[in-house]
Amino acid sequence: MSGFSDPLTTCKACNEIYRADHLIKHIVEVPDALSNQEIYKVICDNEVTCPECGGALSEIYEFNLMFKTNIGPGGKLQGYLRPETAQGMFINFQRLLRYFRDHLPFGAVQIGKSFRNEISPRQGVIRLREFTQAEAEIFIDPRNKTHPKFGEIKDLVLKLYSQAAQERGEPDTMTVGEAVERGVIAHQILGYYVARTYQFLMAVGVSSGSMRFRQHKSDEMAHYAADCWDAEVLLDRLGWIEIVGIADRTDYDLKAHMAQSKVSLKVMVPYDKPIKRQKLVVKPDFKALGPKFKAKSKAVGDALKALTPEDIRGDMIKVQLDGEQIEVDKSLVSFETAEEEIRGEEVVPHVIEPSFGIDRIIYTVLDHSFYEDAVDGEARSVLKFLPGVAPIEVAILPLMDRSELVAPARKILEDLRSRGIRTDYDTSGSIGRRYRRNDEVGTPYDVTVDYETLEKGTVTVRDRDSMRQIKVRVEDMVCTLEGLLSGAKKFEKAGVMVEIHPT
C-alpha cells in the first residue's frame, strides 16, 4: 500500500462507501498488513456485508487521501495539500545541511496543519481531515546510532509493548538502557527519542499508568523501517489510541528524493584522521602526443590521466573519446605512484522521525485530567491540569463585588499578569460556585480577596486538588504563586494553613 491512500469498498446495493480495512478489524488484528486482494478475500470468506443495508461489497480500490486543488488561473497546475508536515524538511535537506555546516547529526522540527481526505472522520478529534502535526527529522550517520546524552535517560522506566510482548499480550516494564541493551529497542538514538517523548507526555499531563510504547509488528512496519514505536494511550471511550510515532526510517526518504530529483543528498563524513593511500598518476607525454593526435591531443591526454591501474595492463592503451576508441602506445605515457589523502566517506544519512498528533495529545490530556469527586454531598468536576498547560493558572476572586474588595483584587490581577501568569478574574456567584467553576476548567490556584486583605494584608490561596487553603501576605503573593506554579514550592509550606473544612 502506498503512503497516503486508503483501501475503499462500495456497497453494491446502497452505494455507501467504506474503509475496507475498518470493516474487518474484528476479524484480522492488523488489517494494515494485508494487500487489497487479501482484504477482499477476508470480506468474502467471512461474508462481511454493508453495515447499513446488508448489501454485497465491491472489490477494494485505492482512494488518494491527498486533497487535490488547482493553482493559478486556467486550472492548468494541479497541487495537493500536504498529508504530513515532514516533506518540507526533506525538501530543505541541503539548506539544513549547509546551516549545520555539513556536520551530522542534525535535525529540524515543524508544526502545522496536515490534511487527509479521510472517508469517515470520527471519534471527535481522533480522526480529522485537517489536523495539527508536529514532526522532527533527525538526520544521523547510519554507522553510529549511539547518542551522547543517552546516559541522561537510560534509567527511565518505561512500559514497552514490544513485538514479543504483544505475542504474550502483556507489556514489559524496563529501563530504556536495558531495552537497548537487550535489543528490544533497536538502538540508542531511537531509545533516546522514545524516552524524551515519554518525558514530554508526562510534562503535559498524560497519565503514565494509562500509556505504553507499542512496537510495530514486522508485517505492520514499513519495509524500509529499522524499528518503529508508537506512544499509545488508553482513553475512556476509545480504548488504546496512537498519539506519537517514533521511527527509524533509515535512508528511504533521502534515497527516494535523490531518485526523483537527481540531486545527491549524500554527506561527506570526515575520518578522525585522513587515510593515506597509494594512487596511480598517469603522465601523458604531451610533446609526443601533439604530432600524433593534433587537435585531439589535449582530449586524449585528459582521457589518459583518468585511467585506472586496470586500464594500463597491455602494451597498447585504449581510451574512449566521444564514442571513438583510440589506441595509444604505452611509450607516450609515463607512470608514477603518489600518496593520496582520503578525508572521509560519503554517506546517505538515516533519519529518525518522531511524529506527534497534537490534537490527539490535547484530547488525551483532557481525558486523563478529568475526574469527579464529591464535596459536601455534591459532585465536583475537576480537570487536574498541570500549571504549564492550564488555560488559567490563577483565578482572582474578590469575596464580594464591592469596590473596597475589587480595587485590591484588580491590583493583584495586574501584578500577576505583568509577571506573565495566565489569570482570570471572577466576581459572579457565591465563592463556592466560583471555586467549582475554576475546578472544572482546571485552574490550579484560586486567590480570594476578602476583608482580611484589608485588615491584615493577607489573601487566601486555595489548592484545586486538595481544596486546602493557605493565607499569604499580599506582598509575598507573586513570589509564592510563581514558586507554586513552577513546582519549586510545596503548597503546605507556602503560607499559613487555614484549618477549615476544604471546599
Place this chain on the structure above:
Amino acid sequence: MSGFSDPLTTCKACNEIYRADHLIKHIVEVPDALSNQEIYKVICDNEVTCPECGGALSEIYEFNLMFKTNIGPGGKLQGYLRPETAQGMFINFQRLLRYFRDHLPFGAVQIGKSFRNEISPRQGVIRLREFTQAEAEIFIDPRNKTHPKFGEIKDLVLKLYSQAAQERGEPDTMTVGEAVERGVIAHQILGYYVARTYQFLMAVGVSSGSMRFRQHKSDEMAHYAADCWDAEVLLDRLGWIEIVGIADRTDYDLKAHMAQSKVSLKVMVPYDKPIKRQKLVVKPDFKALGPKFKAKSKAVGDALKALTPEDIRGDMIKVQLDGEQIEVDKSLVSFETAEEEIRGEEVVPHVIEPSFGIDRIIYTVLDHSFYEDAVDGEARSVLKFLPGVAPIEVAILPLMDRSELVAPARKILEDLRSRGIRTDYDTSGSIGRRYRRNDEVGTPYDVTVDYETLEKGTVTVRDRDSMRQIKVRVEDMVCTLEGLLSGAKKFEKAGVMVEIHPT
C-alpha cells in the same frame, strides 16, 4: 467587488493572464475602488496592452481566490481553503459569547495559514499563495466605543497618514489621544489597537522611522467599515507595503452570518438599572369567547393577548388567525396596564479586526535590521535583531578548539540553555570570523572563553552593535546575560570594560 476574487484580463494574442487592476496602477492611484467595467474603460482609453506581447486585452472577469477541493470520496462535497483566519471566530461567536458569560466586550485571536490563489505570487514573501495570518476579532457594544485602558496609550506619538494627509501628500505626527479627539481616528477603541499594533511592531524590531499608519480612502474602504488603518512600512526594494490592517467592520459580519444561518447573534446588554415601563395587558373573556368561537377560542384569545395599543383603537378588534381575519367585539375583552421591567436591550455587536500579515512582518524585521559597516577596512554585515527575536541570543565561542577551553565553554552553554536562553556554540575558524558570522545572523552577544577563564575565572562578553567587550565573572554570567537580554542591564555597566579596539 466581492471579498475574495481578483479582476483578471487575458491577452487575446498570447493567452497570458493578468491582474487587470495591476496593469493600470501607473494610471489610477487606487484601482481597488474601480468596478470591472471602469477598469476595462481605463485599459481601453489608455491603450493598455499585454506587457508580454503587446496584444489586445480581454474584458475583465472575476477569478475566485479561494482554492477549491473535494471532500470525501466520490467528489460530491465541495470545499474551499480558508482565505483568511477570521471566519472561525465568527462561526464560534455564540460559543465565545457563552465563554465570556454574555458580556461585551470580548475578543478572540487566531493564527495560522490562509490560502489565496493569487494569479501572480511575487516579491518574495510579500504575496504568497499560502501565508501566515494572525487576526483578532474584538466584539464591542456599538453604543460605546471608548476603551478603559485608553489612558495607557493616549500619549504615544504616531505618524498618521489620514485621508486628509494623503490629499496633502504628507503624514501628520500626533498623539493617539489627539488623533481621536480631532476625529482623525474614528474612536478610542480603534485608536487603542492602532497604538498596541505600533508597540508590537516596535517590540519585534520594525523601525519607527520607516513606518506609518495609513487610513483607507473613502473609495477604498469597504462600504460597511466605519474606519480602517493600515500599518505600512518602507522596504528597501519594495517601497511602502501594508503589513497590518485594523478595521472597525461594524456589524457587517455578524449580520451577514445571521442572514445566512437564520440564527440570532444579538447580545443582551443590561441597563445599569432596569427601566420600568407601563404596558398594556389584554385579558380576553374566555367564558364569552368559548360559545362564539368554539374550537378556535383558545387561538383567538392568544391572538388578542398579543395585541398592541394601536390594534385596539376601534370598537371591533381584528385579529389574524392562520391568514383568516376575525373580528372580535371589544366587550369580549378587558384591558389593564401593568408595570414592566426592561432589563436591557439587544444589540448586534460591532467588531474591531486587527489583521497581521506574519510573513510580511518577518520580512520587514529582516529588512529593517540589516546594515553594513566596515571594521578594519573590511565590510561587516549585521542584523541588529532585538534579543526577543534573535534566533541565537548568545554564542559561546571557545578561543581555541582545545579540551581545556571546550570543557568550561560546554558548561557555560548548558547553564545558559537550562535558563531557556537560545544559544549556539561555535569553534570553527578564527575568533574574528566567528564574530562576523554571529553579527551576520544577528546574535546580540558573544561569550568568548579563553585562558583568562582558566586563570581568572572571567569570560569576555561582546556586544554586537558597539563591538565593545566586557569581562564578566563566570559565576555572574547567567545573571548578567539575562539582564542584558531583558534590557534591565546596560552593557557598559554590566562588567569591566575591555579597552581594546572593537572587533
